[in-house]
C-alpha cells in the first residue's frame with residue numbers, strides 16, 4: 235500500500251506516493267496534509283466472517299495487513315501485535331460488556347495506561363523499533379500532552395533501543411494520576427519535562443522544535459500524535475473485533491465514540507470503508523462541540539476551548555477531520571488545501587449540502603455537557619453498579635439520546651478507566667474508583683521530571699543533551715541536562 239497526502243494535487247501522480255515505512259517515520263506530510271491510503275482495501279463478507287473467533291492480536295494483524303504488507307511481513311506483524319496486546323491485563327484485550335437490551339460497552343482501558351490510546355501506541359512503539367533497527371537509525375520522539383497521550387507514548391517507547399522520548403506537560407495543570415503515570419516510569423530513554431505554562435505553550439514549543447528544520451534533522455525528531463496514520467489504523471481493529479463478536483457481517487452495528495481529535499471515530503470510518511457493516515458512527519462531544527455543530531449545519535467553525543470534565547476531548551480543531559474532508563471532497567487535495575487555508579485565515583468554512591449529506595449517511599453528532607455527563611455516570615451506576623469515566627459517559631449519553639433502533643446493537647466505546655478521573659466519578663456517584671492492581675501503588679512511586687521555563691532555547695538544550703546521551707554522544711553526565719531534576 236502507498237500513501238497520499240490529503241493536500242496533494244490530483245495531477246501529482248503516483249511518484250509522490252509514500253510507503254508505510256516513510257509515513258510512519260514522517261507522521262505529517264511535507265505539504266502540511268495528513269497521509270491517507272492511495273485506495274481502500276476491501277474485506278469481503280466471507281473475509282469478515284473468517285475473523286470471527288480469532289483472538290485480538292491475530293484479528294488486529296489481519297486488519298492491518300493490507301496497509302503495511304509492503305513493509306512489514308505477516309509473521310513480524312503478528313508477532314508485534316502479540317507482544318503489544320500481551321501488555322493488556324484482560325484476556326479478551328477489548329472485552330464487550332452488555333449494559334442493556336442492544337446496548338454494549340467496549341472496554342478499551344485494559345492497557346498499561348488505562349486509556350484506549352494504548353491500543354495504537356503499544357503497536358506504534360514496536361513498529362518504530364522494527365523499522366529503525368532495519369535502517370540502523372534512531373529517533374527522538376518529542377510531544378506535548380494534556381493528559382492521556384503522554385503516558386501512553388512513554389509506555390510504548392520505554393526501553394526501546396532505537397528511541398528516546400521527551401514529553402512536555404504543563405506544570406501543575408494535569409491530573410495527579412496522569413502526571414504520575416508519566417513521571418514514575420523508570421527508563422533511561424524517557425524524559426519528562428514540566429513547563430511553566432499552559433498546554434498550548436507546550437504545544438507551541440513542540441511545534442517550534444519541528445519547524446526548526448536544522449534542529450529537527452540533526453536530532454531526528456519524530457512524533458507520535460494522533461495524526462500518525464499507523465495510530466489510526468491500529469484502532470480500526472477493535473471496531474472489527476466488536477462488530478464480529480456481535481454478529482457482523484450478517485448483522486450491522488452502531489458505535490458511540492467520545493471524540494476530540496476525530497482520530498478514534500475516524501478509525502471507525504476506516505473499518506466501514508474496509509467493508510464492516512456500520513450503520514452509524516455517533517460522534518459524542520463535550521461542550522467543545524465543533525464536530526457536532528458541523529454535523530448539524532455543515533459549517534466547520536472554531537470556537538474557544540472550554541475546560542470540561544472530559545479533558546482529553548477539550549479540543550476545538552479536530553486534526554483527523556481533514557481525512558474525512560478529503561473523502562467528502564472526492565479526494566481532491568487542492569480543494570482540501572483551500573478549505574484548510576480558510577480555516578486558518580477565517581476561522582471556518584462550510585461544505586456543500588451534498589457533502590454534508592454524505593457525511594450524515596454514516597456520522598451523527600451529539601453534544602453532552604458536564605451536568606449530563608455526571609447524570610449519566612450516576613444513572614449507569616444506579617442501574618448496573620458499574621462506574622464509567624467522564625469521557626465514556628459522553629458516548630453513553632449520546633447513545634441514550636440518539637439511538638433506538640432495536641435491530642442494530644449500539645456499542646459505546648469506554649475510552650478510559652474510571653480511576654483515571656476519580657474526582658468526577660466520585661462527584662457523580664459518591665464512590666471513589668480504585669486503580670487496578672498494576673497501578674495500585676502509583677501514588678507512592680518516586681517521580682522523576684525536570685522543570686523548565688516556557689523558553690524554546692532552554693527546551694532545545696534539554697532535548698539535545700538527552701538525545702546525545704542516548705546515542706552515546708556526550709553522555710548523560712557530561713551532557714549537563716538543562717533544568718533541575720525533581721525526585
Ligand SMILES: *Cc1c(COP(=O)(O)O)cnc(C)c1O
Nearest residue numbers: 382494495496497498546649650
Ligand atoms: C484521546 C481521548 C479521547 C478522544 O479521542 P480522539 O481520537 O482525539 O477523538 C476520548 N477519550 C479519552 C479518554 C481519550 O484519552
